[in-house]
């Protein structure tokens with residue numbers, strides 16, 4: 001069989017957003033592919049694509065609305081052949097892919113935890129009442145207010161660097177960032193305290209990078225199969241089925257985390273009212289082959305307990 005591997009003459013084009021974190025993730029993907037096939041870096045080109053979420057930086061995400069704010073343009077570029085594969089933070093990915101695209105490659109998952117980040121305070125517990133905390137995540141807002149209704153939350157958008165600048169400027173006294181992003185940027189030291197998932201369940205798929213391709217692109221499929229991490233895939237199967245059953249997107253306060261123990265997957269999940277006034281949590285275990293069913297059942301259980309009005313306020 002002759003392998004149709006990328007070459008400097010016909011490089012594999014990697015689509016990504018342009019933020020420093022997105023670029024770090026695209027570079028990690030290129031490095032893993034180059035190593036797996038013993039190819040030079042020039043066999044890959046990294047193509048930066050601006051998404052709606054990147055363009056509109058002055059409004060809360062939930063106001064811009066719609067799923068796939070950070071993915072739609074990149075997916076269009078794949079379908080038109082402008083790029084071959086796309087590197088995504090899985091936590092920003094809708095649970096369904098557009099017709100013609102396939103998402104079945106995950107890199108080994110990074111730290112799943114959220115980090116407490118502040119210039120003046122050491123951890124969440126030591127924040128005085130009334131302290132202003134910045135976050136654009138509905139989940140983090142709801143989880144925070146659920147534990148600390150005495151704090152104030154302000155909208156806080158932008159990439160990691162922008163948010164650090166906002167802390168310096170005093171827009172807020174503390175914020176939360178994903179440990180995974182900080183580590184990938186070599187900025188883990190700004191995390192004052194990683195927060196245990198027991199205290200704050202992370203977003204579905206937090207810390208995982210997924211690589212999407214055209215469904216029938218056999219060259220890309222072969223390349224990506226070589227760098228896929230099975231355990232990450234099995235954890236995400238459970239978490240994303242949970243999210244799908246709740247019909248959730250990043251517009252809904254949902255947390256969840258799957259962990260593997262031998263042949264068993266344990267899934268914890270949480271939904272919250274957007275104002276943090278109520279949290280419903282549950283967990284379950286199944287054998288790994290049944291992870292997606294476990295996720296779906298846990299999602300349906302919480303949905304049943306929540307009732308219709310739960311996400312409204």
Ligand SMILES: NCc1[nH]cc(CCC(=O)O)c1CC(=O)O
Nearest residue numbers: 089091177178180181206207208
């Ligand atoms: N929604 C933005 C986003 N998407 C992925 C990450 C971090 C990396 C990850 O969780 O994989 C971040 C920033 C953050 O939450 O701090």
